[in-house]
Amino acid sequence: MKSVLIIGMGRMGRHLAKKMQELGNEVMVVDKDASIVEGLSETYTDSHIGDCTNENVIRALDVGNFDVCFVTIGEDFQSSLVVTSLLKKNGAPLVVAKAKQAIQMDLLKKIGADEVVCPDWEIAEKLAVRYNARNIFDFVPLTAEYSIYEIPVLKSWVGKTIQDQDIRRKYSINIIAVKSQNVLRPIPGADYVFRADDHIIVIGKSSDVFRVASKT
Numbered sequence: 001m002k003s004v005l006i007i008g009m010g011r012m013g014r015h016l017a018k019k020m021q022e023l024g025n026e027v028m029v030v031d032k033d034a035s036i037v038e039g040l041s042e043t044y045t046d047s048h049i050g051d052c053t054n055e056n057v058i059r060a061l062d063v064g065n066f067d068v069c070f071v072t073i074g075e076d077f078q079s080s081l082v083v084t085s086l087l088k089k090n091g092a093p094l095v096v097a098k099a100k101q102a103i104q105m106d107l108l109k110k111i112g113a114d115e116v117v118c119p120d121w122e123i124a125e126k127l128a129v130r131y132n133a134r135n136i137f138d139f140v141p142l143t144a145e146y147s148i149y150e151i152p153v154l155k156s157w158v159g160k161t162i163q164d165q166d167i168r169r170k171y172s173i174n175i176i177a178v179k180s181q182n183v184l185r186p187i188p189g190a191d192y193v194f195r196a197d198d199h200i201i202v203i204g205k206s207s208d209v210f211r212v213a214s215k216t
Contacts, residue, residue, distance in 0.1 A: 001024055005066040005092075007052050007083055008073035012098060012119060016070060017044065027170075030061065053082040055090070064091030071097040071113075078103055081111055088112035095126050135213045138200060145205050150179065151213045153198045163190035171212050173204035 004024045006017050008119045009031040021027045021044070028046040031037050037049045050057040061068055066199075068093045073080040077100075084097045097113040099105040105116045129147075130136050137150040157165050168174055179199040185192075202209060 003065065004028070004031070005032075005063060005069040007069070007071050007082075008098075009033075009040060010072060010074035012074075013070070013072035014040075015091045016072060028061070028066075030057075052086070053079050057084050058083075058086045058090050063087050064093065066092065068096060069095045071095065075100070075165045077130040080104075080209065081107060083106055084113050085111045133210045133213055135216045136210075137139050143205070146203060147206060147209070148176070148201060148203050148211075149209045150201050151209065153196075153200055154212070155196075155214055157194040160194060160195045161190065162188060162192050162194075165194075171204075172208040173202040173212060175200050175202050177201035 004020050004025050004027045007014050007030045009029055017027050017029050026077050029044045031049050032049045034049045041047045041154040056193050069087050070081050071080055088096045095106045095112050096115045097118050099108055108116045129139050135152050140148040177184055178188045
């Protein structure tokens with residue numbers, strides 16, 4: 001269980017707070033809009049009204065005691081910069097901030113953000129990859145070259161084992177899980193027999209994965 005502070009209760013902030021709480025974490029939410037905080041007070045007992053561009057508000061939150069602080073302020077990027085800077089100045093160990101543009105990401109990193117996320121970019125990238133190539137159901141980027149992908153098995157693999165197909169050598173991808181009927185089986189053994197409805201979760205270079213996916 002982690003102690004989490006979320007500043008800015010717009011759409012992303014609310015979704016993040018909900019999920020972090022569902023995962024068993026202690027969540028404090030803060031927004032300067034009293035009506036928003038009042039509407040969330042029954043869900044989050046630790047909810048506060050406050051303008052976090054004011055350093056006194058940041059100090060009162062004792063931000064150094066949180067495992068992670070999220071800055072999910074929506075449209076006011078200047079406020080996001082100020083809040084991120086004040087969090088680091090006052091001892092927040094890990095600050096994750098939201099950006100909408102590349103220049104915002106650069107500025108947030110320069111003033112101390114430990115990590116910057118750009119939800120619009122990430123969604124656009126996933127959609128582009130998913131619909132650019134055949135049969136890519138999901139992917140998680142790891143580096144410029146490598147990603148994790150979910151793809152269906154080739155028809156020629158059905159009824160045969162991972163070892164039979166010698167997948168790592170022939171296709172330069174590594175299977176890290178098999179998903180069948182929405183049940184995930186991590187790290188399948190070499191004797192696993194493929195079924196027609198299987199999806200495989202693989203790690204590899206995009207070009208190698210796309211080459212396999214194009215054959216399904």
